Amino acid sequence: MADEPLARWRASIDNIDAALVALLAERFKVTREVGRWKAAEGIEAVDTGRERRQVERLRALATEAGLDPDFLERFLRIIIDEVVAHHRALRGEDFETPPSPL
Amino acid sequence: MADEPLARWRASIDNIDAALVALLAERFKVTREVGRWKAAEGIEAVDTGRERRQVERLRALATEAGLDPDFLERFLRIIIDEVVAHHRALRGEDFETPPSPL
Numbered sequence: 001m002a003d004e005p006l007a008r009w010r011a012s013i014d015n016i017d018a019a020l021v022a023l024l025a026e027r028f029k030v031t032r033e034v035g036r037w038k039a040a041e042g043i044e045a046v047d048t049g050r051e052r053r054q055v056e057r058l059r060a061l062a063t064e065a066g067l068d069p070d071f072l073e074r075f076l077r078i079i080i081d082e083v084v085a086h087h088r089a090l091r092g093e094d095f096e097t098p099p100s101p102l
Numbered sequence: 103m104a105d106e107p108l109a110r111w112r113a114s115i116d117n118i119d120a121a122l123v124a125l126l127a128e129r130f131k132v133t134r135e136v137g138r139w140k141a142a143e144g145i146e147a148v149d150t151g152r153e154r155r156q157v158e159r160l161r162a163l164a165t166e167a168g169l170d171p172d173f174l175e176r177f178l179r180i181i182i183d184e185v186v187a188h189h190r191a192l193r194g195e196d197f198e199t200p201p202s203p204l
Contacts, residue, residue: 067123078173
């Protein structure tokens with residue numbers, strides 16, 4: 001089977017992807033707590049200082065792990081954008097919008 | 103300390119992010135093997151059937167884990183785009199382009 005190594009690598013990729021999904025789900029569980037707390041305390045959804053520190057830290061971790069830091073920053077950006085959208089939806093819930101489906 | 107719960111949640115988020123970086127590094131180690139193998143065998147970098155199956159599988163896993171499947175698909179897309187760029191750079195190395203810095 002010429003494709004045998006490919007099938008083995010793909011099985012590893014699929015395992016890693018399932019782990020990534022599980023970790024992301026866990027991460028959003030935590031950020032949902034943050035969002036509820038921020039909404040209750042009337043705190044802004046976005047904290048630019050925190051975001052800057054996260055980006056710097058993860059760029060450094062990426063470089064150490066052999067990943068392109070620009071790629072990692074794009075990756076983090078879509079996560080943060082999603083988190084901020086959730087936080088804003090939670091703040092909206094205190095007034096007139098329906099609960100977020102997330 | 104009013105910020106104490108926030109500090110605890112952020113410590114969890116930072117741990118999860120470090121795990122995400124480590125998993126992504128591992129994933130790219132595997133896809134680099136795939137890229138080298140594809141380049142050696144003269145196989146196309148992009149496999150649209152495989153990509154479609156990955157997207158479908160991960161959307162289902164995301165839904166099961168309580169994640170927005172559209173978000174997960176955006177997330178997977180930036181990973182796949184990066185992998186394809188690596189694969190193409192590896193194919194180019196066999197001819198005239200300089201080695202990818204990755």
